[in-house]
Amino acid sequence: MKQIVRTAPQMGEALRRIRRADQLTQAELGQKMGVRQATVSRLEAGERGTELGTLMDALAALNLELVIRPRAQGQGSDFEDLF
Amino acid sequence: MKQIVRTAPQMGEALRRIRRADQLTQAELGQKMGVRQATVSRLEAGERGTELGTLMDALAALNLELVIRPRAQGQGSDFEDLF
């Protein structure tokens, strides 16, 4: 399922869903990324201050990529997924 | 044009292209985001350490959103755009 993201908390939530779907704990993902479990926790919590590099590490560890595109109409829910 | 991103530098490059397409200077974008021109410069340079919040601010300022998806085959070029 494609995840649409506009805020840090949304990003965290999306990563959490995917991590769980991959049957990984925060500690295991952290190991793959080279960060601590606590750092993964912060990232998933959507703490604004987290480093961009940490996000990219998570994407790599989960074998994900991002697509940047103009915002679609609506509030950024999963509504657009219908298309 | 859809931008596919897997690394911080790619993210920076993509934002730069879009900012320019929007006819904005780093200073103007920074104003919208609430950060300095120097910070925008760092973000576009793809410095890993940049804060995630800064990225999200940039996306909001440029009216963009992200889509998270599984990595497609290939090296992450724009190849997949053909589909």
Add this chain to the structure above:
DNA sequence: TGTCAATATACGCTTTGGCGTATTTACGTA
């Protein structure tokens, strides 16, 4: 090639992330 706007760097300062190490607080489930 000279000039002005745009972008990249610099310096001192404050704030905060991530680290190691640990502990507390959920949660899923027997």
Add this chain to the structure above:
DNA sequence: TACGTAAATACGCCAAAGCGTATATTGACA
């Protein structure tokens, strides 16, 4: 509802981001 695992927090420490202010560079164009 007690247990064991996963997740959220804590503390001291170090490195670095972003801030204000300013200055080098770079680049486009007359």
